[in-house]
Amino acid sequence: MTDISAAKDALRRQHIETPSWAYGNSGTRFKVFAQRGVPRTPQEKIDDAAQVHRFTGVAPSVALHIPWDTVDDYGALAAYAKERGVQIGAINTNVFQDDDYMLGSVTNPDPAIRRKALDHLLECVDIMDATGSRDLKLWFSDGTNYPGQDDIRARQDRMAEALSAVYERLGDHQRFLLEYKLFEPAFYTTDLPDWGTSYAHCLKLGPKAQVVVDTGHHAPGTNIEFIVAFLLREGKLGGFDFNSRFYADDDLMVGAADPFQLFRIMHEVVQGGGYDPETGVAFMLDQCHNIEPKIQGQIRSVMNVQEATAKALLVDTAALRAAQGSGDVLGANAVFMDAYNTDVRPLLAELREEMGLDADPIAAYLASGYYEKVIEERKDGQAAGWGA
Ligand code: PSV
Ligand code: MN
Ligand code: MN
Numbered sequence: 001m002t003d004i005s006a007a008k009d010a011l012r013r014q015h016i017e018t019p020s021w022a023y024g025n026s027g028t029r030f031k032v033f034a035q036r037g038v039p040r041t042p043q044e045k046i047d048d049a050a051q052v053h054r055f056t057g058v059a060p061s062v063a064l065h066i067p068w069d070t071v072d073d074y075g076a077l078a079a080y081a082k083e084r085g086v087q088i089g090a091i092n093t094n095v096f097q098d099d100d101y102m103l104g105s106v107t108n109p110d111p112a113i114r115r116k117a118l119d120h121l122l123e124c125v126d127i128m129d130a131t132g133s134r135d136l137k138l139w140f141s142d143g144t145n146y147p148g149q150d151d152i153r154a155r156q157d158r159m160a161e162a163l164s165a166v167y168e169r170l171g172d173h174q175r176f177l178l179e180y181k182l183f184e185p186a187f188y189t190t191d192l193p194d195w196g197t198s199y200a201h202c203l204k205l206g207p208k209a210q211v212v213v214d215t216g217h218h219a220p221g222t223n224i225e226f227i228v229a230f231l232l233r234e235g236k237l238g239g240f241d242f243n244s245r246f247y248a249d250d251d252l253m254v255g256a257a258d259p260f261q262l263f264r265i266m267h268e269v270v271q272g273g274g275y276d277p278e279t280g281v282a283f284m285l286d287q288c289h290n291i292e293p294k295i296q297g298q299i300r301s302v303m304n305v306q307e308a309t310a311k312a313l314l315v316d317t318a319a320l321r322a323a324q325g326s327g328d329v330l331g332a333n334a335v336f337m338d339a340y341n342t343d344v345r346p347l348l349a350e351l352r353e354e355m356g357l358d359a360d361p362i363a364a365y366l367a368s369g370y371y372e373k374v375i376e377e378r379k380d381g382q383a384a385g386w387g388a
Pocket of ligand 2: 139179241
């Protein structure tokens with residue numbers, strides 16, 4: 001028997017972080033379809049993130065992206081967020097958008113460019129000091145396009161050197177989350193292409209270096225929940241960048257392409273203890289809303305994660321263990337599928353009402369008039385980001 005009230009308590013404590021870049025315009029390399037009412041400043045991105053929290057109750061932090069969210073005073077930005085009922089979460093670095101980085105950032109053959117990239121990463125730790133953020137998120141677009149273009153091992157040495165310098169700079173309560181990605185923008189080699197490479201770098205450095213699993217960064221058919229289970233067991237799962245993919249790094253709404261995969265991932269998280277706040281596993285979204293409304297898309301995404309989590313919490317663990325232990329293959333699978341096939345929407349609606357929220361976050365958001373208000377207020381321009 002599953003303890004419903006324990007599941008509800010766990011769901012009440014859920015913390016899903018939204019990314020500032022989800023609120024701005026974005027697109028593919030073919031076209032950015034500009035939407036009305038998008039934020040013009042980092043403060044307005046925070047305003048939008050606060051709406052997601054207001055209607056879901058489980059999205060109390062927003063990740064920043066530097067330099068897209070550059071401000072003069074990060075302490076003041078953190079205070080601004082707090083006044084709106086949210087906090088600043090992970091600081092995401094950007095060493096991929098300067099001309100200098102054509103042949104790489106921290107792995108570039110030119111030491112002056114490596115220095116420039118490292119300085120940016122270190123500056124981001126200064127920003128964390130000011131915002132009170134715990135996590136620095138590192139994603140490198142570094143790699144090569146042609147065999148022979150650069151020395152694969154030398155690039156690993158340069159990567160290790162930069163990561164070690166960042167690690168040394170971290171404060172006691174700070175960590176970095178190292179992202180990997182199969183390919184793109186580099187097509188022949190990528191310097192951090194998979195979890196194993198990230199893990200090996202993190203393992204050498206110590207506990208403040210953790211792997212982050214971006215669900216969109218794997219080859220089709222990869223068993224992501226296995227990676228999650230393994231990293232959790234090793235104490236190296238720093239968190240998630242959630243999104244959905246059909247083909248490559250599509251950045252679609254989490255749970256849209258494959259809700260069953262999301263459930264399988266959350267099952268491993270719950271079973272591996274990764275849902276307990278002490279383990280420090282961060283649940284972040286990394287998405288772009290190219291054709292759908294952005295705030296509403298974030299609310300839907302948060303709800304999708306909530307639904308997968310609720311189902312994972314409803315797995316009858318005792319029955320599952322008993323079936324597994326006795327070699328009852330189909331019995332174990334049935335327990336698993338029973339949880340997945342449970343309609344958890346009534347449970348979540350009830351939980352929201354208990355939390356003083358509307359049972360239907362999307363309807364409540366649409367009825368609030370916030371979107372119409374910002375369309376009117378933000379007629380001139382947009383903030384920096386993927387599409388700016
Ligand atoms: C690029 O692939 C990317 O989506 C990475 O996943 C980062 O986390 C994100 O952009 C923000 O820099
Ligand atoms: Mn990511
Ligand atoms: Mn990505």
